[in-house]
Amino acid sequence: MEQPLLELRQVSKNYKLEDSKQELEVLTNINFMVQRGEFVSIVGPSGCGKSTLLLIIAGLIAPNDGECLYKGEVVKKPSLERGLVFQEPRLLPWLTVKDNIGLAGEYDEGLLKKMDLEDFSHAFPHELSGGMASRVALARALAPRPDLLLLDEPLATLDQNLRSKLQGELQRIWKDEGVTCILVTHDLNEALALGTRLIVLGKRPGTILHDTSLQDSMEKEAMKEQVLTWMEG
């Protein structure tokens, strides 16, 4: 069997609460594997630890228990092979679009063109609309040519029209660039529309309630009600 691109083994995460000795259990006993080329959507209610899970995979925080393996090696720190797109674009306000994209990787004119940003390469973030800023954040994560793209609700702040448009772009990037994607979202429709596989997390502390591959649109539609029941339950 081919080595998975990513493997999480019994991952748990607690946070120490400020001004208190208590600990908040955010994730408990998370196990799953991701193969190359998959588009995994992770859904769950607010506060179930979806973003924490992504930060652990990115190497920005360490789990309290268990381990996260990337290409068979334990993730200890961030790597350019795992691109991360945050919920907010988080563009450095003093840098132009071109410089923001070129921060980590080689500045690529083609990438800017693909993202429909070539006319804004010298614009500053405050001169961009919300959709453009999200596209720049996506381009910044793609510039170092990562093998795994981690998407932390990157479209959550956008209106429905823009959201649909960018969902299409995400799918195009996944197909064209051959990058494996993990999308965290609380929007089930978005998760079903984009993913080839769906992981459902339960309420805090987040555990995996369901992990299934999504074959066709009929199956996706049929799953909707069931997933909503799991999420609410």
Added chain:
Amino acid sequence: MERTRWGGFKGLVFPLGLLTAWFIFGYTGKLNQQILPSPGEVLSAFRYLCRDGLLWSHLGSSLVRVFGGFALAALVGVPLGLIMGCVPQSQTWFGPTLHFLRQVPPTALIPLFLLWFGIGEAPKLAVIFYAALFPIVVNAARGVQEIPGMYWEVSRALCLSPWKTLKYLVIPGSWGFVFTGLRLGMGMSWRAIVAAEMLASASGVGYLVMTARSLARVDEMFVGILVIGFMGILIDAAVITIQNHFVPSWRSVQGTRRSEKGGTTAPRTAPSLQEL
């Protein structure tokens, strides 16, 4: 717009009123010339000092000292402050020492600096260095600490090297505070040098005022005091001009965002002088 324009003039009402009263009392001969000379006498003394070259020579000496000591303080203070801002434990280790030193005014150290460095230019440079260093260090450190945590997370996620983090995050992210520190440091330098020259110097604007006092030339004292005040304002204006015009791309981030959604957080502005 009208209100803003008028707002600028409001600040001139009081000094113009004071100047008018001074003129009127001087013209009517109701001023005691030994204590307060008339504006005309002060103007004559100013003309004399200019023509003689004395004023320019003293002013030149003061400015050379100020810029020398300030440049040294900036060269040491900005990197030191940035390092302190980047190292979270630095506040715990060095905070109390800095707090103590900030309470000791530069003038209190003049006798000590004279003892250590002799009577040349060195003790004056040391006074300016000391006066300017603390606002520069404290503001640079605060500027780094005020960079939002989400940008630090971005720099970690993108695996930026220390050099790139300094170049693209630390320096531009803290520049507003750094400039406020430089501006405050320059003001402190100017005040400190005038005090130092009054106590231990044979040249400079402070020395000019003290010599005029020993010769009972109140008109020349007034010239010196007014020059000190106006020079301070000019230096402050020059620093602001540099801040506004020599970093255009950084300044532009203070513009209004086109969209709230998905846009980046607008950077905070530097603290007001009152805050500091």
